[in-house]
Amino acid sequence: MTPRELVALIDRKAAEEGTPPPAAPSRRDTFKAGNPDAPITGIFTTGMSTFDVLRRAAAAGRNMIITHEDTYFRDNDIPDFLGDDPVYLAKKAFIERHGLIIWRDHDLAHRMRPDQLFAGQLRVLGWTADRIDPAPRMPIVTLPKPMTLADLTRYCVARTGTHSHRVTGDPDMVVRRVAIGVGYAFPSMPTVPDVDAIVGGESAEGSASALPTMDQSAFAADMTSVGRPRGIIFLGHMGTEDAPMIVTAEWLRSFVPGIPIDFLPAGEPFHRPLSGFDNTLSRRTLAPGKPERRRTRT
Amino acid sequence: MRRRLTTALTTLLSRRGFCAAGGQALALGALPTVAGAQTAHPTASEILSSLARLAETELVAGRLDAPVTGMALLADPTLAALRAAVAAGVSLILSPETPFYARPMDAQAANGPFAAMAASTVAALHDSPAYKAKQAFIAHHDLTICRLTPRTADHDLSADAVAARLGWTGHRVAGEHSIYAPPNVTVGALVHLARTRLGASGGLRFIGDPARRLGSILIVPGTAEVVSTTRALRYADALLTGDVREWEVVTYVHDSIDAGLPKAMVATGRILSEQPFLEQCTLAVRQAFPRVPLHAPVQPDPFWRIQA
Numbered sequence: 100m101t102p103r104e105l106v107a108l109i110d111r112k113a114a115e116e117g118t119p120p121p122a123a124p125s126r127r128d129t130f131k132a133g134n135p136d137a138p139i140t141g142i143f144t145t146g147m148s149t150f151d152v153l154r155r156a157a158a159a160g161r162n163m164i165i166t167h168e169d170t171y172f173r174d175n176d177i178p179d180f181l182g183d184d185p186v187y188l189a190k191k192a193f194i195e196r197h198g199l200i201i202w203r204d205h206d207l208a209h210r211m212r213p214d215q216l217f218a219g220q221l222r223v224l225g226w227t228a229d230r231i232d233p234a235p236r237m238p239i240v241t242l243p244k245p246m247t248l249a250d251l252t253r254y255c256v257a258r259t260g261t262h263s264h265r266v267t268g269d270p271d272m273v274v275r276r277v278a279i280g281v282g283y284a285f286p287s288m289p290t291v292p293d294v295d296a297i298v299g300g301e302s303a304e305g306s307a308s309a310l311p312t313m314d315q316s317a318f319a320a321d322m323t324s325v326g327r328p329r330g331i332i333f334l335g336h337m338g339t340e341d342a343p344m345i346v347t348a349e350w351l352r353s354f355v356p357g358i359p360i361d362f363l364p365a366g367e368p369f370h371r372p373l374s375g376f377d378n379t380l381s382r383r384t385l386a387p388g389k390p391e392r393r394r395t396r397t
Numbered sequence: 398m399r400r401r402l403t404t405a406l407t408t409l410l411s412r413r414g415f416c417a418a419g420g421q422a423l424a425l426g427a428l429p430t431v432a433g434a435q436t437a438h439p440t441a442s443e444i445l446s447s448l449a450r451l452a453e454t455e456l457v458a459g460r461l462d463a464p465v466t467g468m469a470l471l472a473d474p475t476l477a478a479l480r481a482a483v484a485a486g487v488s489l490i491l492s493p494e495t496p497f498y499a500r501p502m503d504a505q506a507a508n509g510p511f512a513a514m515a516a517s518t519v520a521a522l523h524d525s526p527a528y529k530a531k532q533a534f535i536a537h538h539d540l541t542i543c544r545l546t547p548r549t550a551d552h553d554l555s556a557d558a559v560a561a562r563l564g565w566t567g568h569r570v571a572g573e574h575s576i577y578a579p580p581n582v583t584v585g586a587l588v589h590l591a592r593t594r595l596g597a598s599g600g601l602r603f604i605g606d607p608a609r610r611l612g613s614i615l616i617v618p619g620t621a622e623v624v625s626t627t628r629a630l631r632y633a634d635a636l637l638t639g640d641v642r643e644w645e646v647v648t649y650v651h652d653s654i655d656a657g658l659p660k661a662m663v664a665t666g667r668i669l670s671e672q673p674f675l676e677q678c679t680l681a682v683r684q685a686f687p688r689v690p691l692h693a694p695v696q697p698d699p700f701w702r703i704q705a
Contacts, residue, residue: 123510265702289522317473368650
């Protein structure tokens, strides 16, 4: 089987399973590198086709990578802005030298019912969704038992193994219900007024973006200030969209015969925090009544 | 003259802020003076004119002709920060961020395939307790709020401000990019500086071998956009920034290591990376309007983490 034949099979299988067709042809889900008519020697699914993933795939003798995120550092994967950038050229040369073929599975994976990334992340977190709203189709989970934001963070970190997580909110606030995000698909807190916390990947900081993209952390802080404590656990893009690609690998194995298919983790890009950067607590989002330490120059 | 200015500045800033930011302000040359500087209650417009050389300004709430009883410079204009400012007698807020979490919805979102979802998100925001409380608070206290955007026409003044805070004034590399070449800096030392000089703690993330020596560091306060940042990074060993997208610059830096062309990156979080520039603005308005009460809190890292 060739990659081109495989992708055609994937599209047919998805349609058979009731996946709604795209509103327009996906500009993301295309071949990013390699010869789509070469025989497939083996497949890895992954969250991000990093250089390290490519090396490990080549070392394992598999030539096709199905990646959820981009290869060339921008969502549209058009590398024109990179020109003769040495990092880009080295990655491109490695792909060519090892005959690798990269196909991105982003929009389809999110269009599936259920969304493969959310299904995978719920499995990683060990939770079942109460509901998935029609839009933006992000799961809402009532926790088996209420817990503090600090304890919820410990739970999520233990389940996902992420070390580059960040949290905003009062560590002592009680969380009963959470909204789940993956990657940059981040629940907008105002649209889920009945949840106490978001467990997601990444979102824009600050207010430079135009609505509906917004500073979720600042909003959570203000909700806390008006007596409705809110928290956010950012597990990072690969803390939420890497391991869920296991679901995609399992799905492919269910109808693609004779080709080895496995998940290959991209892992977190960030170094482990150095000593002194753990167990630090925010002073921005304290519960009402707690004094805020402040140094003021007047 | 320099001694008098130095004395005035030391009453304004903490030791850390003075050593870093004050030194840079002196390096920038004479601070501006404007008409109305001796007025007890200048207008917001007059105060903004003292920042013309540093920042572009945008009215977010209130009136530019309102008399200013006190002014606050806030990196992070949360409701708690606004309340503290009002308690200090402030009527003018200056910030690199808007208190309303984002810019107004853009036309693409309003008319694109996800228009309905975007509209419902905006409606939910406007109906939220946080948004309503903030709007009501701003209106009730007749606050004027202006957004400051650093000028970048010549070079990025906000990057210079971060460099000054790190003690790197005078180490800027000639050229179009905000690249600095301080002596004896490793990745680990840069992480340490981000903690001790910029206040980064739970929100700090980095890529690179802590022992690796860095000859040059690109500073991009705020959010590091992928095209301009990757272009500039060709000429630097590391990036020091605030916020960064993980599928863009983060992956580029991560890949550079496997490509045998290792770069490093330290991300402090957007708010902390903007604070040094805000202190430059604080110096300018304080110098121009010494009789107007000034509230300029050092706002902490909004993030925390647990030991993984």
